[in-house]
């Protein structure tokens with residue numbers, strides 16, 4: 474038993490992955506927070522943030538960012554009792570009422586929502602276990618009201634000095650070698666997702682972290698939406714499309730060479746799959762259009778490729794793009810690549826050549 478922690482009775486029916494793989498729930502104080510400890514050393518950082526929630530004493534806690542009317546907060550935790558302790562990353566989320574039951578039961582569906590903390594934890598664990606591209610999760614905290622979780626905290630390994638892919642990409646506009654390495658690393662990640670049948674569903678360049686050691690595998694974060702039931706070809710098209718649409722500055726009229734480059738990568742990934750022909754027609758649409766809500770990426774994955782109505786998908790994406798009235802980047806002349814886009818195309822060519 475962890476010193477100073479009180480074991481809580483199993484008052485709620487909780488998902489099996491949580492009860493089987495972690496020690497908990499335990500309470501460290503009367504803060505109202507209950508903790509599931511996935512790794513033994515997690516008691517220290519969990520206790521540190523629990524103390525902060527109870528007292529407001531922020532020693533050892535740095536609030537990194539606060540988002541969307543306080544529904545999410547991000548912290549760095551550096552426990553002060555052990556100065557040599559590693560740092561930890563914590564993501565705190567407030568659950569809207571609709572998602573609370575799903576979070577309690579560990580269920581994801583249209584009624585109870587998908588991306589609550591329970592789903593994110595389960596996906597994080599799966600990604601980290603099955604690939605080299607996940608982030609270690611150490612503990613999970615919950616605050617209940619009326620029998621349902623209303624807040625959750627995911628406590629993870631802190632990626633020290635790592636940066637989001639888009640930030641590194643922009644910083645090294647003139648470094649073709651580095652950009653080739655980044656794209657090759659990204660391709661390795663897609664291979665790994667394909668081999669494990671994982672669809673991230675929000676793999677934009679801000680959700681891909683790059684190590685200061687460029688040889689280290691990239692890590693995918695923000696796994697709340699992840700799905701394990703998808704056609705491999707459609708899933709690969711979605712990964713590539715979402716990523717390249719954003720890396721290309723969300724241009725509504727990408728150069729044909731970019732779409733060709735994307736399709737070559739798709740071929741390298743899933744050329745042998747039955748769904749490739751459909752995925753190859755789908756990918757240019759995804760490179761061209763934003764697939765953010767209200768578009769449902771999940772719905773794309775639900776169909777078998779031969780049942781996917783691409784004309785309807787195109788119509789819907791087009792309509793949504795017009796409604797969004799994208800600012801500056803969309804205003805480029807159609808078909809004429811910007812300098813930025815030309816460089817992206819050149820980097821894609823370069824990496825395909827390096828892979829041969």
Ligand SMILES: Nc1ncnc2c1ncn2[C@@H]1O[C@H](COP(=O)(O)OP(=O)(O)OP(=O)(O)O)[C@@H](O)[C@H]1O
Nearest residue numbers: 545547562608629630631632633637679680694695
């Ligand atoms: N384990 C980690 N270690 C260090 N920094 C991290 C870690 N996980 C995430 N971050 C940083 O926190 C940011 C937000 O994380 P995440 O993407 O999970 O949340 P989010 O709610 O989607 O926020 P955003 O919409 O800004 O991406 C990331 O862009 C990254 O810079």
Ligand SMILES: [Mg+2]
Nearest residue numbers: 679680694695
């Ligand atoms: Mg994110």
